[in-house]
Amino acid sequence: MNDAPPERTFRYLADLLERHSGQELSPTRYWRVETVLKPVMRAHALADLPALVWALSAGSNRVLERQTIEAMLNNETSFFRDQASFALLTGPALTALREARSATRRLRIWSAACSTGQEAYSLAMTLSDDRANWQGWTIEIVGSDISHSVVERAREGRYSQFEIQRGMPIALMLRYFARDGDDWVARDNLRSMVIFRQQNLLEPLRMASDFDIVLCRNMIMYLQQEHRPAVFDQLARSMRGDGLLMLGAAETVIGQTDRFRASRDYRGLYECATMRSERSAA
Numbered sequence: 240m241n242d243a244p245p246e247r248t249f250r251y252l253a254d255l256l257e258r259h260s261g262q263e264l265s266p267t268r269y270w271r272v273e274t275v276l277k278p279v280m281r282a283h284a285l286a287d288l289p290a291l292v293w294a295l296s297a298g299s300n301r302v303l304e305r306q307t308i309e310a311m312l313n314n315e316t317s318f319f320r321d322q323a324s325f326a327l328l329t330g331p332a333l334t335a336l337r338e339a340r341s342a343t344r345r346l347r348i349w350s351a352a353c354s355t356g357q358e359a360y361s362l363a364m365t366l367s368d369d370r371a372n373w374q375g376w377t378i379e380i381v382g383s384d385i386s387h388s389v390v391e392r393a394r395e396g397r398y399s400q401f402e403i404q405r406g407m408p409i410a411l412m413l414r415y416f417a418r419d420g421d422d423w424v425a426r427d428n429l430r431s432m433v434i435f436r437q438q439n440l441l442e443p444l445r446m447a448s449d450f451d452i453v454l455c456r457n458m459i460m461y462l463q464q465e466h467r468p469a470v471f472d473q474l475a476r477s478m479r480g481d482g483l484l485m486l487g488a489a490e491t492v493i494g495q496t497d498r499f500r501a502s503r504d505y506r507g508l509y510e511c512a513t514m515r516s517e518r519s520a521a
Contacts, residue, residue, distance in 0.1 A: 244273070244288040251292045252276075255304070256311050260385055261441050261466035264311060275310045279303070309386040313461060316354040318406040319361045320456070321488055324507050328452070328485055329365045332505050336451055337372065339481065344376045349450040349477060351440060352458035353382035356393025356433070357402070360425060362454075363432040364411050381446060383438035393435045396425025440470045448477040457487035459495070471496035475511055484509040 252272060253264035264272070273288055283303055285291045295304055319325050340346055350359040359382035366373055366380075384390050396416075403412055403423040416423040436446060440458075453474055459467055474484060475498040484499055485508055486492070492499040492509055499509040 248288050248292050251296070252288075252307070252311065255295065256308055257463055259308050260312065260439065261463055261470070262312065262461045263463045272311065276307065279306045279310050282306070305387065309388050312386055313457075314354040314386065314389050315457070316357045317402075318357045320358065320406060322406070324485065324488065325361065327505055327507065328454075328483070329362070332483055332508060333452075335504070336483070340451065345378075346373075346376060346452075347379045347447075347450045348381070348452045349454070350380065350382040351438070351453060351455040351474070353384050353393060353435070354386075355389050355398075355402075356382055356396065356435065357398075357406075358382070358454060358456070359393070359433045359435070360396065360415075360429060361406075363429055364415055367415075367429070367432065368411075378432070380433045381450075382433055382435045383446075384435075385437070385439045387437050390435050390437050393433075394430075396430050397422050398424075440473055441466060444473065444477060449479050450477050451479055451482045452485070453478055453482065454485045456485060457490070459486060459490045467495050471498050475499065478511060480511055480513060482511065484511075 249264075249266070249269045249272060256262055256264050276288065276291065279285075280287070280291050283291075283294065283300075285294060291303075291307065294300060295307060336346065348362055350362065353359050359380055362380055366378060382390075382393055384393070397419070398416075399422055403416065412423065415426055415429045417426055438445060440455075455470075455474055459470065462470060471492065475496075478484065483502065483505070488507070492501070498512055500512050502508040502510045
């Protein structure tokens, strides 16, 4: 006897995820659905996936719906992820932006799809460690994610031993985090450098734009193809004309949008297409 949930159960959940987040749950990822949804089913006393789908189809339990969607999102992240690319951004690229913004001494960075906050905190630690070069500057780092639950975790800045050691140099860990039982918690001076917000990238931004740097890594790759141009449009509207966009190592703007082009100066980074046109004309 085959006790596996029927295909229509997975299809219902995939459609639910796509409608609310734009993300695709391909059949090759069905294997993980039951595992990630077990805590949700247990919390709501639901025996299995068909029972979950039946409860969702009633349409009256918004908390269950939100928890189901958030559980199916991919929240994989780590500190200083893709170190070579991160070093390019926070080294030569950031140095050039510091020179370009020397008159205003103002810098705004957006970590979109930030998950539990490691990327945003990595940026904050990098800037804090280079405070001599940023003395007198107004710096704003914003982290956002579609998931309410991971945004709350990011605000708390609490990480397990496994999470804290993934990409984190021990000197930075001891400088910016304090031990609390089995966990490590970001110190107040680090948490104060980052603002976390809930934001669905398919919806209008609920924050000021004009960002100098936008990181949107390893999120575009999970979107249905039809939603990708809209997200790139959103990112382009959020940036200053000479700002820089950073995607994940497996992501590209080629064939996805005409709003961005590969940076001529920094391999793996992207600039607004209008800026490229202005440079060419000059």
